[in-house]
Amino acid sequence: MAGATRPDDGACVLDTGALEQLIELLRADGYRVVGPQVTDGAIVLGTIAGAGDLPAGITDDQEPGRYRLRQGTSQALFGYAAPAQGWKRFLFAPDETLWRAERTDGGFRCEEEPPAIGRTALLGVRPCDLRAVDILDQVFTRSGVVDRRYQARRAAALIIAVECTQAGGTCFCASMGAGPDIADAANCGADIILTEFLVDAGPLLLARPASARGAELLAGVPGWRAGAADCEAAAEAVKGAARSMGRQMPADVATLVGRSLDHPHWADVAARCLGCGTCTAVCPTCFCSTVEDSTDLAGTTAERRRRWDSCFTLDFSTLHGGPIRSSGAARYRQWLAHKLAHWWEQFGRSGCVGCGRCITWCPVGIDITAEARALAEREGRTDANH
Amino acid sequence: MARSSPPKLAVWKFASCDGCQLSLLDCGEELLAIGVRFEVARFTEASRAVIRGPYDLSLVEGSIATAADVKRIQAVRRQSRWLVSIGACATAGGIQALRNGAAIADMVKAVYPRPDYIDALATVTPIADHVPVDFALHGCPIDRKQLIEVIAAFLEGRKPNIPTHSLCLDCKRAGFVCVLVAGGQPCLGPVTQAGCGVLCPSVGRGCYGCFGPMEAPNPAALRPWLRRSGLDAEAIARLYRTFNAGAAAFRAASNDHD
Incomplete structure (x- = not known):
């Protein structure tokens, strides 16, 4: 909880004007500042010019397969749950060229396509999404093979996290241990941690440095030293989010899924699942990609592209002869079992951070927590012939 | 790459609006590249000149709506090394297939002043119902970039990158x-x-x-x-x-x- 913050750990309090100055400072320093904003009826992540672009006073209603914005009851800058997309698109491009090859006399010449990398400040990263970035860091940079494109983008990124003071209807970060607070500031991966709390005059932000760079930035903006009352108000606000969490994942989900691989419930989900892959695309930790080689009409240039892929496509598991996961049940089970169970074997942790996006943005509202619960409830009725 | 004898390209039309063929004409600079890599042997929407088959690559637009179509698509297949059906008409029957399930005689009578001029099959069907198709390119109309990808893939003998996911x-x-x-x-x-x-x-x-x-x-x-x-x-x-x-x-x- 933010309540762990002691008034002497460099925490300060910023008002909207000070946040504006922080954004200006970043922009002057060559950062593209990416933050939440209202676009096409949702809170999405995009370049912002100042604090005025943030969705002040806007809140969201999220439920399975449904998302709506509405006017909130306060002028909070961060009074909403997870935005439509995660932050992975800024670190792991959805579609990019890796290299091109030109035909030469008697051979060919390859040239790596340098990734478009600029200093990027990610403003408004929620605890669940911060955990997701750490998971991606592990997958792409701490698991043996280093993905240099990811690594370069990550190194150029500065993260300003925002603890959650309002949970959405599909949120379940608390049961994944990924929020709504940031417990371990020093190792969370952010540079600055903000916690919004409201006073009569409007929203205030408790700002805690989480890296040397973050401390340096905060020293340059006109905040005031946080007092015990500020820290307490912020902590209370976060506790409110923990209490209003819309959903919960069963505690033993990893082992539950692991022992339910022949469960008849997979077929039940498959009947409702569109197999469209939306859950994997909106998931902030799904990291699968496919590589495509193509050639131009002239036959002189080839290029290799990398695109986000999904375990819900048939091509994903196609070997010679066809896909090894040809049924919808097998594909859904693959996704859920990897995310919740096999991730532990692969990376020593869960692949789910409880952001709830797969629930909200599933066009038919399939709820990963409900499916996990159904596995538990129907345990003992497994059908080995399935 | 210069080839001693460029492959022959043919474009065929069955029951359709011509929109997918237009996608080919709409390829801009890429159309010039197609002209360099292929001998455009038969493309009557672009040129009256027709060079006889066999053809290396046939792009087939349109659905099969008449008995004459059935014979013609078989002739096209016999002359084509690679046959690609292009567009919703060729791959699924197109909007013409809306009449499937209705009585053809009643429909012809309702639409045409001289029904006796019309000699249509009872159902409209895609190309693959009649002959083997090497690749089916979806869309109404097809996407130009996807068409170029299919043609470029043909030239290099590789699989086209045409995703079939949602x-x-x-x-x-x-x-x-x-x-x-x-x-x-x-x-x-x-x-x-x-x-x-x-x-x-x-x-x-x-x-x-x-x-x-x-x-x-x-x-x-x-x-x-x-x-x-x-x-x-x-x-x-x-x-x-x-x-x-x-x-x-x-x-x-x-x-x-x-």
């Missing part, structure tokens, strides 16, 4: 907000094959299914959610009964009942 994946990669979830609009994206460049959702409209069913469509799962977006059973049937009405999954979905 439109949703392309929509999410592009970062658009879901018109169904956030907008409550009916959208066929989850059951439709990608490839159009996410045209409709990019302007805040639901997908009309121009590219036909995706690889493993589940319209039954989408149905209650289309109802929730305000469509009644007839409106849902109409949503599926457009360019790809003849595609099996969409035909079944349009006949589905609550």
Whole structure:
């Protein structure tokens, strides 16, 4: 909880004007500042010019397969749950060229396509999404093979996290241990941690440095030293989010899924699942990609592209002869079992951070927590012939 | 790369609007490259000059609607090393297939002043119902970039990169907000094959299914959610009964009942 913050750990309090100055400072320093904003009826992540672009006073209603914005009851800058997309698109491009090859006399010449990398400040990263970035860091940079494109983008990124003071209807970060607070500031991966709390005059932000760079930035903006009352108000606000969490994942989900691989419930989900892959695309930790080689009409240039892929496509598991996961049940089970169970074997942790996006943005509202619960409830009725 | 004898390209038209052939003419600079790499042997929308077969690559537009079409497509197949059906008419029957299931004689009488001039088959069918097709390129009309990809792949003897997954994946990669979830609009994206460049959702409209069913469509799962977006059973049937009405999954979905 933010309540762990002691008034002497460099925490300060910023008002909207000070946040504006922080954004200006970043922009002057060559950062593209990416933050939440209202676009096409949702809170999405995009370049912002100042604090005025943030969705002040806007809140969201999220439920399975449904998302709506509405006017909130306060002028909070961060009074909403997870935005439509995660932050992975800024670190792991959805579609990019890796290299091109030109035909030469008697051979060919390859040239790596340098990734478009600029200093990027990610403003408004929620605890669940911060955990997701750490998971991606592990997958792409701490698991043996280093993905240099990811690594370069990550190194150029500065993260300003925002603890959650309002949970959405599909949120379940608390049961994944990924929020709504940031417990371990020093190792969370952010540079600055903000916690919004409201006073009569409007929203205030408790700002805690989480890296040397973050401390340096905060020293340059006109905040005031946080007092015990500020820290307490912020902590209370976060506790409110923990209490209003819309959903919960069963505690033993990893082992539950692991022992339910022949469960008849997979077929039940498959009947409702569109197999469209939306859950994997909106998931902030799904990291699968496919590589495509193509050639131009002239036959002189080839290029290799990398695109986000999904375990819900048939091509994903196609070997010679066809896909090894040809049924919808097998594909859904693959996704859920990897995310919740096999991730532990692969990376020593869960692949789910409880952001709830797969629930909200599933066009038919399939709820990963409900499916996990159904596995538990129907345990003992497994059908080995399935 | 110069070749001693460039491959021969032929473009064929059956029952169709010509829009997919126009996609080829609309290729701009790429059309020049096609002219360099191929001997354009038969493309009557572009030139009256016809060079005799056999052809290395035949692009076939349109559906099979008459007995004469049946004979002609077999002749085309015999002369073609590689045959690619292009567009919703060729791959699913097109809007003509809307008449499938109705009595052809009554329909001809209702439409034409001289029904005796019309010699149409009882059903309209895609090319693959009549001859083996080497590759089917979906869309109404087809996407120009996808067409170029198929042609470039043919030239190098590689598999074309034409994904058959849902439109949703392309929509999410592009970062658009879901018109169904956030907008409550009916959208066929989850059951439709990608490839159009996410045209409709990019302007805040639901997908009309121009590219036909995706690889493993589940319209039954989408149905209650289309109802929730305000469509009644007839409106849902109409949503599926457009360019790809003849595609099996969409035909079944349009006949589905609550």
